[in-house]
Structures are given as structure tokens and as C-alpha cells.
Amino acid sequence: MSLNDLDERIVHALAEDARRTYADIGAEVGLSAPAVKRRVDRLRERGAITGFTVRVDPSALGWQTEGFIEMYCRSRTSPEDIHRALSHYPEVAAASTVTGEADALVQVFAADMRHFEAVLERIAGEPFVERTKSVLVLSPLLRRYTAGPPL
Amino acid sequence: MSLNDLDERIVHALAEDARRTYADIGAEVGLSAPAVKRRVDRLRERGAITGFTVRVDPSALGWQTEGFIEMYCRSRTSPEDIHRALSHYPEVAAASTVTGEADALVQVFAADMRHFEAVLERIAGEPFVERTKSVLVLSPLLRRYTAGPPL
DNA sequence: TATGAAAACTCTCAATC
DNA sequence: GATTGAGAGTTTTCATA
Numbered sequence: 001m002s003l004n005d006l007d008e009r010i011v012h013a014l015a016e017d018a019r020r021t022y023a024d025i026g027a028e029v030g031l032s033a034p035a036v037k038r039r040v041d042r043l044r045e046r047g048a049i050t051g052f053t054v055r056v057d058p059s060a061l062g063w064q065t066e067g068f069i070e071m072y073c074r075s076r077t078s079p080e081d082i083h084r085a086l087s088h089y090p091e092v093a094a095a096s097t098v099t100g101e102a103d104a105l106v107q108v109f110a111a112d113m114r115h116f117e118a119v120l121e122r123i124a125g126e127p128f129v130e131r132t133k134s135v136l137v138l139s140p141l142l143r144r145y146t147a148g149p150p151l
Numbered sequence: 152m153s154l155n156d157l158d159e160r161i162v163h164a165l166a167e168d169a170r171r172t173y174a175d176i177g178a179e180v181g182l183s184a185p186a187v188k189r190r191v192d193r194l195r196e197r198g199a200i201t202g203f204t205v206r207v208d209p210s211a212l213g214w215q216t217e218g219f220i221e222m223y224c225r226s227r228t229s230p231e232d233i234h235r236a237l238s239h240y241p242e243v244a245a246a247s248t249v250t251g252e253a254d255a256l257v258q259v260f261a262a263d264m265r266h267f268e269a270v271l272e273r274i275a276g277e278p279f280v281e282r283t284k285s286v287l288v289l290s291p292l293l294r295r296y297t298a299g300p301p302l
Numbered sequence: 303t304a305t306g307a308a309a310a311c312t313c314t315c316a317a318t319c
Numbered sequence: 320g321a322t323t324g325a326g327a328g329t330t331t332t333c334a335t336a
Contacts, residue, residue: 052165052170056200060197135249139247142234142238144243157315172314173314185314185321
């Protein structure tokens with residue numbers, strides 16, 4: 001699926017500020033407010049837009065420790081097993097199965113190092129996990145919040 | 152800084168749907184609409200909420216290849232240098248300096264493998280980059296879009 | 303299939319208590 | 320923090336291309 005230029009500009013506008021008014025976005029892209037709304041509705045139906053969310057500054061909330069955990073799993077561990085286990089961790093922000101030596105890469109936010117360590121130990125203790133390897137984030141340099149392609 | 156329970160529930164509601172009305176959120180948390188708005192305004196002022204954005208399904212937009220690139224940089228490369236270079240890449244979704252062998256970890260979204268490879272080569276060609284190591288995402292298992300702590 | 307204009311409805315937000 | 324009310328935004332309808 002590919003969006004046309006108009007859709008792309010609408011999504012771009014929403015990516016910058018999801019609470020902008022349809023009339024405002026319409027003025028930018030050259031459509032009326034109803035026309036913008038209809039396109040947004042259609043993008044949601046098609047699954048291109050999956051929702052609207054708030055951008056939160058983790059450190060402002062007191063969550064100052066971020067890291068990535070590589071999971072090395074027992075053979076015949078399915079992606080579903082990993083998903084099922086990780087979805088229970090509120091500290092897990094993202095997880096993917098990956099190529100390379102590790103089986104999955106998990107992004108974790110924690111309040112502090114103690115908390116991070118506790119999460120790491122719980123994950124390492126999951127029955128299908130053989131070992132883990134983790135790196136801590138020193139400085140978050142860049143974060144584009146659309147969690148997707150450039151718009 | 153720590154949010155009180157009410158703030159937390161408001162942020163949680165916005166994380167699920169940033170276009171919900173204040174009255175709607177208020178009904179859930181037990182406040183009037185203006186009271187919710189005042190709290191949201193205050194959270195924005197404090198920097199706990201940095202904005203609102205749209206959740207986009209990368210694959211629905213035709214960006215089907217995701218990967219992480221570890222950057223190994225020349226000594227005396229500053230985080231600012233890395234940030235400056237990477238901010239020009241629309242394909243870079245996130246980047247952080249990290250502990251461990253690599254200096255930085257970069258998340259990249261690309262249309263396809265060809266595109267990913269091109270981005271990788273451009274990054275590897277940056278003057279301060281000595282070498283790179285990359286892994287490709289097989290299945291995105293979990294993605295919480297608040298890019299922050301659990302709410 | 304997509305648009306714009308208009309009407310009806312809903313929400314926002316500053317003032318006030 | 321709640322209530323109020325005017326202004327703003329949303330959403331449906333309808334006519335059009």
C-alpha cells in the first residue's frame with residue numbers, strides 16, 4: 001500500500017501534532033476540514049494510522065534508565081512465546097525478533113539502575129531464556145515518535 | 152519528579168487515544184473537563200508531556216524493513232557529532248549512545264532491503280564511523296508508542 | 303469516488319465561584 | 320476543583336463534479 005501525496009502530508013501534520021484541528025491541517029494541504037477528516041478516517045480503517053498517542057518524556061516522569069536487552073532463547077522458542085512473556089512487563093517499550101546471534105532485542109525503560117537490574121533478572125529468569133546481554137543507553141540522541149518510517 | 156495518581160491516569164488515557172475529549176477522560180478519572188485540561192496544560196509546561204502524535208503502521212506505508220545499526224566511532228567523537236550526522240537521515244527513527252563495545256545504537260526504518268543497505272552504507276561512510284554492525288528485525292513483537300515508561 | 307458548504311452537534315477554555 | 324457560556328471544532332448531510 002502506498003499513500004498518495006495528500007495523505008502523506010496529512011499524516012506528517014498529525015505526526016507533529018496529533019491534536020491539530022482538521023481545518024488547520026486542511027489549510028496546509030489545501031483541503032476542507034471534512035475532507036481531511038474523511039481521509040484520516042480512511043487511513044484508520046486501512047490500518048495505516050493505528051491511533052493517536054501522547055509523547056511522554058521518560059526522565060520528566062522519573063524514569064531515567066533505558067537499555068536494550070538481547071535475549072538468547074532455547075531452540076524452538078516461538079516469537080509468540082517471547083511476545084506472551086514480554087507483554088506482561090510494563091517496563092518493556094519494544095521488542096523484536098532479530099537476525100544475528102541473539103533471538104530478540106528488547107528495549108526497556110526503568111526508574112533507575114536497581115529497577116533496570118530487577119527487570120533484567122526477571123527476563124533472564126523466563127523459562128525459555130538461556131542468557132541475555134544488555135547495553136545501557138547513555139544519551140538518547142534522537143527519537144522520532146512516529147515509530148515508523150519518515151514522513 | 153513524580154506524577155500523582157490522577158495525572159498518571161490522565162496520561163495513560165491520552166497514551167491510548169490522544170484525541171479523546173477532556174470530558175471523556177474526566178469521566179474516567181473523576182474530574183470535570185476543565186480540571187483535566189488544566190492538568191494536561193500543567194504537564195506540558197513541566198515537560199512531562201512533550202506533544203501528541205499519530206501511531207503509524209510502517210508496513211502499511213510500505214516501509215517493511217527495520218533494523219538496528221551499532222556504530223563504532225573514532226575516538227573523540229562526541230555525542231553531538233553523532234546526533235548532527237544522524238538527524239539528517241529521515242530513515243533514522245531513534246539513536247542513543249550506549250555502554251558496551253559499540254558507541255551508538257541506531258534504529259532504522261527502510262522501504263526494503265535495498266534501501267536499508269543504502270542507509271547502512273551512508274552511515275558507515277560518515278567520517279567519524281570506523282565500522283558498523285547491524286541486525287535486522289524479523290518480527291516486531293511489541294511496540295508501546297509512548298516511547299517512555301509504563302503508564 | 304472524492305470534494306466543499308452548511309447545519310447540527312460537541313468540545314474547549316477562560317471567567318467565575 | 321466545579322460550573323457556566325461563548326467561541327471553536329467536529330461530524331453529518333447534501334449537492335456537485
